[in-house]
Amino acid sequence: MTVTATHTDRLRPLLRRLTGDEKHAPSAHSTLDVIWVLYDRVLRITPETVDDPGRDRFLLSKGHGPAAYYAVLAAKGFIPESALDDLGGWDSPLGHHPDRVRIPGVEIGTGSLGHGLGLAVGTALGLRAQGFTTARTFVLVGDAELDEGSNHEAIAYAGATRLPLTAIVIDNQSSTHGWPGGIAARFVGWDVTFADGHDHDELEFALTRPHAGPNLVIATVEKKGS
Amino acid sequence: MRQTFIDTTTQLLADDPRTALVLADISAEPFEPARRRHPDRVLNVGIREQLMTGVAGGLALTGMRPYVHTYAPFLIDRAYEQVKLDLGHQDVGAVLVSIGGSYDAAAEGYTHQSPGDVALLDTLDGWTVHVPGHRDEVPALLRAAARHDDRVYVRLGVQENARAHPDSDRLTVIRSGGPLVVAVGPMLDPVLEATRGLDVTVAYTHTPRPLDAEGLRAMTEHAVVMVEPYLAGTSAAAVSAALAGLPHRALHLGVGRAEVRRYGTWRDHARQHGLDAAGLRASISAFL
Numbered sequence: 156m157t158v159t160a161t162h163t164d165r166l167r168p169l170l171r172r173l174t175g176d177e178k179h180a181p182s183a184h185s186t187l188d189v190i191w192v193l194y195d196r197v198l199r200i201t202p203e204t205v206d207d208p209g210r211d212r213f214l215l216s217k218g219h220g221p222a223a224y225y226a227v228l229a230a231k232g233f234i235p236e237s238a239l240d241d242l243g244g245w246d247s248p249l250g251h252h253p254d255r256v257r258i259p260g261v262e263i264g265t266g267s268l269g270h271g272l273g274l275a276v277g278t279a280l281g282l283r284a285q286g287f288t289t290a291r292t293f294v295l296v297g298d299a300e301l302d303e304g305s306n307h308e309a310i311a312y313a314g315a316t317r318l319p320l321t322a323i324v325i326d327n328q329s330s331t332h333g334w335p336g337g338i339a340a341r342f343v344g345w346d347v348t349f350a351d352g353h354d355h356d357e358l359e360f361a362l363t364r365p366h367a368g369p370n371l372v373i374a375t376v377e378k379k380g381s
Numbered sequence: 382m383r384q385t386f387i388d389t390t391t392q393l394l395a396d397d398p399r400t401a402l403v404l405a406d407i408s409a410e411p412f413e414p415a416r417r418r419h420p421d422r423v424l425n426v427g428i429r430e431q432l433m434t435g436v437a438g439g440l441a442l443t444g445m446r447p448y449v450h451t452y453a454p455f456l457i458d459r460a461y462e463q464v465k466l467d468l469g470h471q472d473v474g475a476v477l478v479s480i481g482g483s484y485d486a487a488a489e490g491y492t493h494q495s496p497g498d499v500a501l502l503d504t505l506d507g508w509t510v511h512v513p514g515h516r517d518e519v520p521a522l523l524r525a526a527a528r529h530d531d532r533v534y535v536r537l538g539v540q541e542n543a544r545a546h547p548d549s550d551r552l553t554v555i556r557s558g559g560p561l562v563v564a565v566g567p568m569l570d571p572v573l574e575a576t577r578g579l580d581v582t583v584a585y586t587h588t589p590r591p592l593d594a595e596g597l598r599a600m601t602e603h604a605v606v607m608v609e610p611y612l613a614g615t616s617a618a619a620v621s622a623a624l625a626g627l628p629h630r631a632l633h634l635g636v637g638r639a640e641v642r643r644y645g646t647w648r649d650h651a652r653q654h655g656l657d658a659a660g661l662r663a664s665i666s667a668f669l
Contacts, residue, residue, distance in 0.1 A: 277439015
């Protein structure tokens with residue numbers, strides 16, 4: 156494990172502002188380390204380039220529990236830290252599910268599960284068709300979110316057409332019936348890398364590995380509720 | 382109309398690099414020449430209508446203008462949440478082009494029919510709906526949709542009027558007289574035949590959304606009959622809003638809700654729903 160004190164120290168007070176939760180460490184947020192590594196080490200996007208057509212795209216499909224996302228966006232200057240204080244409030248741009256129209260740098264509005272992968276496939280196709288060859292597309296889904304059938308339309312199409320994009324599945328074993336045979340077996344035609352969902356170096360390696368086709372990173376974290 | 386759509390869209394793909402076409406197997410074969418010329422912009426995702434609309438949303442998010450095409454029941458009914466969220470909620474647009482609305486696919490049965498497509502889109506914000514009544518009305522509607530990023534639905538039918546009225550995005554008076562009868566798209570010819578000898582005004586539009594409220598208000602004198610080729614009463618709320626404060630009677634004719642468990646042709650179903658000339662004449666005469 157190479158969890159550094161740096162990001163924890165920086166994000167902990169931001170998360171506390173969002174949740175009012177004094178007890179839980181940031182590691183309780185299953186997506187926190189992945190999103191941090193993306194914005195800190197991987198994505199070519201800054202608050203100044205949120206409208207650059209050739210920017211990297213990060214699509215948070217799993218719109219549930221976006222505290223980690225908001226904390227990272229605040230830490231990286233996309234939104235003011237003061238926005239964290241009124242989560243879900245009438246005057247707040249931050250809802251319990253993110254709205255792209257309200258938050259600079261948020262690529263898609265999500266909440267209803269199973270929409271991000273399809274939008275990511277379209278995004279990757281659109282970038283390719285317009286010649287933005289260096290722009291990469293990342294989409295984060297939860298293992299329980301994979302229950303939604305719409306994901307599997309996107310997974311099968313991207314696998315069959317060797318579409319370059321990276322999907323990250325946060326596996327905290329929250330799918331009610333699980334995935335007998337493993338999650339990776341559902342991603343036929345994809346390159347698969349397993350990573351410790353809290354290990355920043357492992358995550359960085361998996362997320363930046365060059366790949367010609369679809370790339371799956373399964374980021375394993377503690378079982379939900381454990 | 383379908384061939385006109387194929388020809389026009391093939392040309393649009395050649396003319397405008399922003400244009401993309403997303404298919405779910407339906408009509409893939411006639412678009413094959415276009416796909417070979419523009420493999421990055423003509424995308425057949427297979428029999429995956431949720432993905433088709435998600436892909437359209439993603440393309441639009443990158444600045445492209447997606448045209449999306451399949452049967453109305455799969456384009457609108459099946460992927461309704463993708464239409465709602467992957468387009469509307471993302472604040473992006475697309476041009477959805479359907480065939481097989483209402484009972485055009487009569488012999489295929491109810492699985493391949495969508496009388497409720499326009500009503501479903503009416504639950505969402507910002508959709509322009511075109512229901513061309515003649516194939517020559519189609520090219521201009523498709524080309525105009527390439528020049529902006531709004532949400533557009535083009536409903537292509539097999540039933541056509543004898544003459545095209547390409548400029549009828551607002552209500553166009555076809556015959557002047559007494560109470561107003563509005564015919565949408567392919568309902569014009571049956572309405573003209575049904576009202577022969579009756580003292581009515583017949584107005585036509587191929588664009589029921591947004592409804593020409595100003596025209597409707599100006600033309601309505603106490604009574605209005607709406608004749609639409611989709612679910613009866615789909616425009617009732619829009620007509621009522623347009624005529625708010627004006628005393629009026631209204632009759633809304635269209636496709637009935639009850640499933641007709643018979644096959645046959647669109648003519649058989651039109652007769653069954655009272656949308657042939659004889660049925661329309663009976664309903665309109667009784668109302669007037």
